[in-house]
Amino acid sequence: MSLFTQLAAATGMVLLTVLIHLAGLAVLLPVIRRQRRSQGKHVLASEVIGIVAAALGLFVLHGVEIWAYAALFDFVGATADFETALYFSTATYTTVGYGDVLLTPPWRLVGAIEGANGIILLGWSTAFFVAMVGRIRFVESELGRSV
Numbered sequence: 001m002s003l004f005t006q007l008a009a010a011t012g013m014v015l016l017t018v019l020i021h022l023a024g025l026a027v028l029l030p031v032i033r034r035q036r037r038s039q040g041k042h043v044l045a046s047e048v049i050g051i052v053a054a055a056l057g058l059f060v061l062h063g064v065e066i067w068a069y070a071a072l073f074d075f076v077g078a079t080a081d082f083e084t085a086l087y088f089s090t091a092t093y094t095t096v097g098y099g100d101v102l103l104t105p106p107w108r109l110v111g112a113i114e115g116a117n118g119i120i121l122l123g124w125s126t127a128f129f130v131a132m133v134g135r136i137r138f139v140e141s142e143l144g145r146s147v
Helices: 003-037 043-075 082-093 105-146
Strands: none
Touching: 003 043, 003 105, 043 082, 043 105, 082 105
């Protein structure tokens, strides 16, 4: 397989996962805003629900992205089976990288780029989560002042 083919596949996967991530955050944002508006008298319970919902939403979002890479690796035969592809993809995306499973040589570059992609998307999620928690805490402090 040519270097161009590997780079094209990796670029396609990066584009796909960035779009999935953007769409996922676009869905989470209104959910969190709606949760903030409905705080009322039960500020702490609403805050906890909002944080847990956001964390679970981000976890699901990353899971979809990991499964997309695993599906590619399984489809092209870069691993022995889907379970191995999913294990490899999870370890690579999260940059744990145990090294006990390797892709076939024609797909190694795509695996390396998945690691870089995972770092960026996990960082993006971290920034989103910190901003979201900061907004919830700000709303709580504002409600506390007005009472």
